[in-house]
Amino acid sequence: MVCDSWKAKLDTYLDGELPSEEMRAFDTHVHSCSSCAADALTRVQTKRAIQVAGRRFTLSAEFRKRMQERIAPQRQRRFRPGWMLAAVAVAILVVGTLTSAYLANRSGRDQVFSEIADLHVAALASSSRVDVVSSDRHTVKPWFQGKIPFAFDLPEVQNSEFSLLGGRMTYLGQTPGAHLIYAVRKHEISVFVFQEGAIRGRWDENSAVTKKLSFNMATWSQGGLRYFVVGDTNTADINNLAKLFKTTSS
Numbered sequence: 001m002v003c004d005s006w007k008a009k010l011d012t013y014l015d016g017e018l019p020s021e022e023m024r025a026f027d028t029h030v031h032s033c034s035s036c037a038a039d040a041l042t043r044v045q046t047k048r049a050i051q052v053a054g055r056r057f058t059l060s061a062e063f064r065k066r067m068q069e070r071i072a073p074q075r076q077r078r079f080r081p082g083w084m085l086a087a088v089a090v091a092i093l094v095v096g097t098l099t100s101a102y103l104a105n106r107s108g109r110d111q112v113f114s115e116i117a118d119l120h121v122a123a124l125a126s127s128s129r130v131d132v133v134s135s136d137r138h139t140v141k142p143w144f145q146g147k148i149p150f151a152f153d154l155p156e157v158q159n160s161e162f163s164l165l166g167g168r169m170t171y172l173g174q175t176p177g178a179h180l181i182y183a184v185r186k187h188e189i190s191v192f193v194f195q196e197g198a199i200r201g202r203w204d205e206n207s208a209v210t211k212k213l214s215f216n217m218a219t220w221s222q223g224g225l226r227y228f229v230v231g232d233t234n235t236a237d238i239n240n241l242a243k244l245f246k247t248t249s250s
Contacts, residue, residue, distance in 0.1 A: 130166030
């Protein structure tokens, strides 16, 4: 079939692992092919469902504590080689716990970045990318009132290289948020806004720009909200749009 060659690379596309030129070609094809768009959306939803299911079986703190108590040797009153082994075991356990905490924190951030990228791809693959279609921020912003539990500001982009296409509600896990889509040249950029306290994980910097596979992404916290800007355009475009939001929200 005509789409077989596209669908053979669909998973690679959804993971953002194709070269930039192929990513743009895939974006164009998905927007014009309802079959590939539906297939892409189904695979993204399946991927996210698997990720959610995997998080349900994270070891609890109570279980970890019980296991530590079982393997920890009892204290010896006198100095013996066994005491030294126990001390080494405790040291290893402490280092392991700290390492696990660090990796869990980093894994949490990476998981959020991955889910944000999935939301961006899913929106581009959807036949109805936005629920409110407008280039006027005074139309888009009020549309979110009563739909999400917070308010946010949108920048004026009339005299910039960006244009607002519209917005939609979205969810990061069970957390509701706003999803805005902007265009710059032939690229589309997603801006996600969530309540900071509802986003799991800790963030080492107030603002960070990262390369997540084939997407550039910026994130920062401001006014109790967590912002994400993601797209396959260059880092300068991502930073410039992020700067407009930061200036408007300050």
